[in-house]
Amino acid sequence: MLKNELRDILALQKADDRGDWLESLTLRHDGHTLHVGFPHFYFAAWFSQHKRDLFEQALSCRFADAQLPHIEYEQPALGPALGHAQAWAPQHAARDATGRQGSGMAARSVVSAAPKNENDAFTAFIANAKNAFPLAAAKEIAEQRAGVAYNPFLLCGRSGTGKSHILRSMAATLRKSQTGNRVILASAARFCADSPAWVRHPELFWQQCDVLLLDDIQDLAGQSAWQQKLVSCMDACPAASTGGRRAGQMVFACTGQPQALKTLDERLRSRLESGLVVELMEPDLDVRMRYLQAMCKERNMSLSRDQLLFIAQRCSQFRLLQGLLLKVAAFCSVTGCDLSQADLENIVRTGVADKTPGCLEILGEVARAMNLRAEDVLGGKRRPDLVLARQVSMYICRRKLGLSYPELGRAFGGKDHSTVIHAIKKIKKILVSDKALQQMVTELELKTQ
Known part of the structure; x- marks a missing residue:
């Protein structure tokens, strides 16, 4: 209020x-x-x-x-x-x-x-301002400060962005509540595949449950009978705590963007979209670095910042980062040797499907889009088209990789950090009015995902 x-x-x-x-x-x-x-x-x-x-x-x-x-x-x-x-x-x-x-x-x-609260389940979730709103909304619901305003609550996002982690954090917080919440946390397919007694009388379900959290709602696509069960359950959810009956809360997670809901039947989709729908964005480089540092501390591993940066640049998902770090730990345990850069490159080269492009890959895409040679763009020539390509490359690298200005300067042939700052500010200013450059930058960002 x-x-x-x-x-x-x-x-x-x-x-x-x-x-x-x-x-x-x-x-x-x-x-x-x-x-x-x-x-x-x-x-x-x-x-x-x-x-x-x-x-x-x-x-x-x-x-x-x-x-x-x-x-x-x-x-x-x-x-x-x-x-x-x-x-x-x-x-x-x-x-x-x-x-x-x-x-x-x-x-x-x-x-x-x-x-x-040192036992706050959300403190382990590493995020920055990009995901501040989804995280704050989930925490407000878990701490029961949102009332019925965010019901149902749907969390979307690519695989590996932390949706399941947030659902588990919400469940843990709700279960610790002094009001004694009865919480069910399950996958959507498992929940709907069961045929308990409440299927014919869905209101009975909410007499035994206060909060329902279902993961992977997209798995219900093509399963009309399962979706019908869930629709009946959602319709029976008490909307307000009247007559001594507590209001129910529904929370769902969906892999993919909100547009992925189109694969669901219209009745279920309309009910999901009637609540609060938020999207959890992929962790950027800063968050991935902090995640790796936390994992290293937890496992008592000692990796240099350059080694962590090398790993973080190769993956955009928490699960893949966790898998890579597990491989590194296993290698060090088996060999008993310190990890060299060559060893790290060999470990990363095997089995990592999700490779985030580096500066050179992004520069190469920009050069191809502008019909230039990558080595010319990386050089020091001041020809206007080369300067523009260099500045666009720096701008995209900054947005995609989250590198610091000195790191970008070193990546682009030892440029001073002030040169990088000037380049990024200039591209931001041009993008305001130059529609052609806007379209090219958007296409390049999509290509370098």
Whole structure:
């Protein structure tokens, strides 16, 4: 309710800010204190820089006729991948030019760097801002703060992006709830293949279950009888806790984009699409690196950053990364030797179907699209068409691989990081108005998936 009120205030005060970012915040009003939580470290840093003052101005308007609550910003950990929490602290109070605390603004404090609940099942899921919304929505449902607004909740995404992990985290969080939730977590095919007593009277199911989480909903395609069972079960789900009956919650996961629902019967598809449908994007290079670092720490493995980067660039899915790291661990255990670069290349070369292209592959695609030679683009000639191809290559590499500016500079023949920054900024500016370049960049990004 508070989020909706703040969003309305923002809409009146600042027409170009719809307050969508509020959805990623966790607000908990406890007496005279408002606790503000964040889905992860990166969102907290972005909020501190761009939205904190706007948020507090809206709060001041909301509590204009009442006592403004004390605000506590809960510091998120940077993630298990780095092994420790990196300090993050917004300014502790709004101050005027004289250094005094600003009037009408509550003093703000930052709580411990550790997660509020060390047993929180979601803390093990490594993500950044790209997947902040799906993760925040799943957590809000699991902590039962969403009411019936997100029912059903459908999580889509490619295989290996972490959908099953989130479903298990939701189930674990719900089962720990003090309200004693009765939770069923199963694959959609297994659930629908059974023929329990409630099939003829679906309302009986919800007398025995509070939350239903089904994975791999796409496996029901072509199975009309199974889909009919699920439709009946969804229709019988209690929508509100009236007469002592608790509202039911339905959560589903589907491999593929939301368009994959077209393979399902219309009746089931319409019910799924009537709820909240979100897509979990593939982890980018930063997330894959943090995931590998966390796995190495868990398995007591010692790999250099360059070795981890080499592995991370070869896979875009968590499962494949896990499999590769298992091969590396097995190799080191069997041979008893330190892992050389040649050994690592041989391990990666065998059995990895999902290879993320490197800088040279992307540069080669750009060169072919512009009828140029890759070696000329990589060189230092300043011919306009070569410069444009070089800048486009840097732009796509930055977006696809997430490499730092110095790393991109080294990959493109030892260029200075300032040259890379200038190139990426220039392409971003051109893309705003140049439709032909927009289309070419889009096609190149699709080719280099």
